[in-house]
Structures are given as C-alpha cells and as structure tokens.
Amino acid sequence: MWDIAEFERAAHATVASLSAYVDESTRGLTPVIRTRPPAELSALLGLRRWISEGGMDQEGYRDFLAGYLAEGTRMHHPAYLAHQCPAPDFPAALADFVHGVTNNPMAIYEMGASAATVEFEVLRWMLDKVGFGVSGGGVLTHGGSLANLTALLAARAAVAPSAWTDGVPADLALLAPPSAHYSVTRAAAILGLGERAVFPLETDPLGRIDPAGLPAALDRVRRAGRRPMALVASACSTGTGLYDDLRAIGGFCAEHDVWFHVDGAHGASALLSEEHRHLLDGLELADSLIWDAHKMLRVSSLAAAVLVRREGDLDRAFQQEASYLFYGDRGFDSIGRTVECSKAELGLKIFLNLAWRGERGLGEYVAGGYATAHRLWRLATARPGFSCPYEPESNIVCFRYGSADVDQAALRSRLIDDGTFYLSSAEVGGVRHLRATVMSPATDDKTLEALLDAVAEVGDRAGDRPGTGR
Ligand SMILES: Cc1ncc(COP(=O)(O)O)c(C=O)c1O
Numbered sequence: 001m002w003d004i005a006e007f008e009r010a011a012h013a014t015v016a017s018l019s020a021y022v023d024e025s026t027r028g029l030t031p032v033i034r035t036r037p038p039a040e041l042s043a044l045l046g047l048r049r050w051i052s053e054g055g056m057d058q059e060g061y062r063d064f065l066a067g068y069l070a071e072g073t074r075m076h077h078p079a080y081l082a083h084q085c086p087a088p089d090f091p092a093a094l095a096d097f098v099h100g101v102t103n104n105p106m107a108i109y110e111m112g113a114s115a116a117t118v119e120f121e122v123l124r125w126m127l128d129k130v131g132f133g134v135s136g137g138g139v140l141t142h143g144g145s146l147a148n149l150t151a152l153l154a155a156r157a158a159v160a161p162s163a164w165t166d167g168v169p170a171d172l173a174l175l176a177p178p179s180a181h182y183s184v185t186r187a188a189a190i191l192g193l194g195e196r197a198v199f200p201l202e203t204d205p206l207g208r209i210d211p212a213g214l215p216a217a218l219d220r221v222r223r224a225g226r227r228p229m230a231l232v233a234s235a236c237s238t239g240t241g242l243y244d245d246l247r248a249i250g251g252f253c254a255e256h257d258v259w260f261h262v263d264g265a266h267g268a269s270a271l272l273s274e275e276h277r278h279l280l281d282g283l284e285l286a287d288s289l290i291w292d293a294h295k296m297l298r299v300s301s302l303a304a305a306v307l308v309r310r311e312g313d314l315d316r317a318f319q320q321e322a323s324y325l326f327y328g329d330r331g332f333d334s335i336g337r338t339v340e341c342s343k344a345e346l347g348l349k350i351f352l353n354l355a356w357r358g359e360r361g362l363g364e365y366v367a368g369g370y371a372t373a374h375r376l377w378r379l380a381t382a383r384p385g386f387s388c389p390y391e392p393e394s395n396i397v398c399f400r401y402g403s404a405d406v407d408q409a410a411l412r413s414r415l416i417d418d419g420t421f422y423l424s425s426a427e428v429g430g431v432r433h434l435r436a437t438v439m440s441p442a443t444d445d446k447t448l449e450a451l452l453d454a455v456a457e458v459g460d461r462a463g464d465r466p467g468t469g470r
Pocket residue numbers: 084142143144145146148181183234236237238263264265266292302304
C-alpha cells in the first residue's frame with residue numbers, strides 16, 4: 001500500500017531537487033559531466049548498503065538523489081554537446097512521471113485506452129507530416145534501433161512473406177551506405193540475413209549516398225544471385241549529420257521496385273522547420289521511415305516511431321498468435337506491430353511536448369539547434385588551427401584541432417576529465433574528428449567561443465601545436 005502522504009513528500013522533494021538541478025545545469029554552474037570509476041561512485045552513493053539494508057526514508061532519499069544528480073551527465077548544460085539525446089522539455093518529463101505512477105502498458109488497448117489513443121493520434125500527426133497520410137500506419141517503439149529492426153522486418157515480410165514461418169531465404173540482400181547507423185547492419189544480422197548480406201552503397205567522401213552509383217550497386221546484388229530486400233538512406237547520418245538525397249534515391253527505388261527505408265531517427269524532425277524541411281524532400285517516396293522523438297522532439301529516452309506508407313505492411317511484419325493476449329481488440333491494439341509485449345506510454349511524452357509547445361515551438365527548437373551548429377562551424381573555420389570538413393546541415397558539426405597527428409580522441413578525453421565540455425567524436429573520410437551535437441537550448445555564442453578556446457587550450461597544453469589541420 002502506498003502511504004500517500006509519504007509519496008507526496010518524496011515527490012515534492014524530487015521536484016525541488018530536479019528544479020534546482022535543471023536551473024544550475026542550464027546556467028552552467030557545475031561541470032557538465034563527471035565520470036568517477038564505478039567502484040568509487042558506488043561507495044559514494046552507498047549503493048551496496050541501500051541494496052542490502054533497505055530502510056530509505058525521506059532524508060536518506062534526498063541525500064541519495066543529491067549525490068545521484070551531482071554525479072550524472074547534465075543534458076541541460078550549455079556545454080553538453082555530445083550525443084543526440086536532448087535536454088528533455090518539462091511536459092515530456094511530466095509524462096514520464098505520470099507513466100511511472102499509472103503504468104498503463106498500452107500495446108493492448110484495454111490496458112490503457114487513453115495512452116493508446118494518445119499514441120494513435122501522435123502517429124496520425126507524424127504520418128501526416130511525413131506525407132504518408134491516411135493510408136499510412138505506424139507504431140511507437142523503444143528507440144531507433146528497435147524501430148529500424150521493425151521497419152526492416154516489414155520490408156522482409158513484403159519481399160519474403162513466408163520468412164516468418166519457413167525461415168529466411170538465403171538470397172536476400174540489404175543495400176546501405178557504410179555511414180548508416182550500426183543498428184541497420186545489426187538488424188540484418190538479427191533478421192537472419194547475416195551481415196554479409198549488407199551490400200555497401202557508394203558514397204561521396206563525406207559518406208552521403210552517391211545516387212549515380214545505385215544502378216551498379218543493384219547490379220552487384222543481382223549478379224551475386226540475390227534479391228534486394230530494402231535500400232537504406234539516412235536523414236541525417238549519425239556521424240556527420242548530413243542528409244542523403246532522398247528524392248533521387250527514392251525515385252531509383254520506385255523505378256526498380258526496391259523497398260526504400262529512410263532512417264530519419266535524428267533528422268526527420270526537420271520537417272517541423274520551414275527553413276529546413278527541404279532537406280527531407282522526397283521523403284514521401286519511402287516505404288518505411290523511422291523518427292526518434294527522443295532526439296529532436298525533446299523527450300527523454302526512448303520514444304521512436306516506425307512509419308510505413310501502406311498500413312498493412314506493418315501488420316504483416318509480425319505474424320503470431322497468443323491466446324492469452326491476441327483476442328478481442330477493443331480499439332487499437334498495437335501489440336501486433338511491435339517487438340515489445342509490455343510497452344510504456346510513449347505517446348504521452350510526445351503529445352505533451354506538442355500540446356504545450358506546439359508544432360511551431362518544437363520546430364523552433366530544431367531550427368535553433370541547427371543554427372547554433374552552423375554558427376559553431378563559422379567560428380571554427382575562422383580560427384587558426386581548426387579545420388571543418390563540411391558545412392553542417394543539421395545540429396551536428398565535425399571539426400579537428402591542430403595538425404594531422406594530433407590525437408583528437410585524447411583531446412576530447414581531456415575536456416571530459418576537466419568537466420568543462422562534453423563532445424563526442426567520429427571519423428569523417430577515415431579521419432577522426434571532434435563532433436559537436438547541439439542539443440541544449442542553453443548553448444549560446446559565448447559557449448561556442450569558450451568551447452573553441454578550451455579545445456585550443458587543451459590541444460596546446462599537451463604540447464600539440466596548431467598546424468594546418470586536414
Ligand atoms: C541515424 C540513427 N539511427 C538510429 C539510431 C539508433 O537510435 P537509438 O539510440 O534510439 O536506438 C541513431 C542513434 O544515434 C541514429 O543516429
């Protein structure tokens with residue numbers, strides 16, 4: 001039984017701690033990241049004692065939460081520029097809290113009619129934005145990797161309908177650029193095609209699919225005695241944040257009757273920005289698309305959409321019966337479309353952000369991040385010692401500091417050790433770069449200047465002198 005008064009006190013304390021946490025993070029008053037070794041951190045937080053003895057009370061909880069928050073990574077911090085996870089907006093955070101209390105696993109409609117209906121309407125909105133309209137279908141799932149797997153399962157069902165019952169034919173192939181997110185190749189392995197069934201597409205030096213190379217790629221697949229199951233393009237790619245030419249690639253797929261899958265996990269949210277929507281031109285040609293809300297729609301991990309142009313394609317992806325669950329659909333059971341059985345109320349956090357900020361507000365967030373990244377690129381290209389291999393199209397920018405032999409990964413590590421900036425890193429054209437992903441609305445021009453100062457300083461401090469770069 002819950003002690004309601006105890007819950008209310010703990011909840012109030014949580015809100016107070018989190019409010020202070022977001023405030024100090026947003027204002028950059030603390031390190032952006034701390035990474036103590038796990039044993040030290042476990043001892044600091046008293047984890048083993050709490051697990052073995054229990055007995056946490058209001059005071060113990062407050063102390064624990066303070067330590068827990070202080071030792072984590074701060075997504076709201078202006079110096080958070082690492083991976084594609086946002087500083088969640090508060091309406092979405094409220095949804096997580098509501099889910100934590102109500103726990104309506106709504107893949108079966110009757111287990112959460114309001115949650116299921118919210119997901120249904122959020123999906124309809126997404127389908128509309130994408131251009132799939134009323135004949136499209138979708139489902140929300142726990143993350144982009146699972147979403148890619150689900151979409152490619154739908155592709156497999158379309159090309160090899162008996163694969164579910166009889167096993168996977170040995171002649172299926174997947175066409176994808178080496179720059180595709182690793183979950184694409186992983187999906188090929190999980191789906192039983194095997195990694196070797198992934199035929200790499202030709203790209204330009206920045207990893208974008210070269211549409212002129214597509215006929216030869218298809219020819220290679222056919223000469224190897226294989227059938228294309230799907231062709232995957234990125235909008236945008238994880239490493240560089242650059243968009244593939246969806247219209248050219250989609251046109252080719254339509255002409256050759258190849259399932260066209262677009263990984264829009266990161267970049268599909270640009271649909272909400274008038275200024276950037278053109279990057280997704282041709283998206284409506286896709287047979288399937290994934291779109292992560294936990295990247296650019298400011299919701300916490302995880303909430304990803306799998307969208308298909310023809311609703312039936314998703315229903316055919318999974319072909320199963322379970323007498324204890326699959327009966328008497330009282331509205332909109334999504335269980336037949338997902339890997340998950342129990343599934344969180346993923347739609348609610350997207351819905352509350354939309355309802356609170358409006359499509360326009362979310363579009364402004366996307367455009368704001370893209371603009372900040374562009375300013376970082378401008379500032380970096382103007383500074384001695386920095387080099388940038390391309391003009392960014394999204395909120396992801398890659399750059400290097402110093403001469404060709406400067407170890408960029410080591411430079412990143414030094415920044416993390418200092419707790420001043422948290423960047424990620426990626427290879428572009430086989431060369432390691434620093435990678436900034438602008439996710440926090442608190443990242444401003446002062447932050448960008450300070451970042452470049454800090455990169456130059458740690459680079460120089462270690463005896464690395466700025467050179468020509470590459
Ligand atoms: C383009 C792309 N696809 C898929 C994924 C995987 O998404 P998730 O981390 O939600 O599994 C990512 C993650 O960064 C991504 O950038």
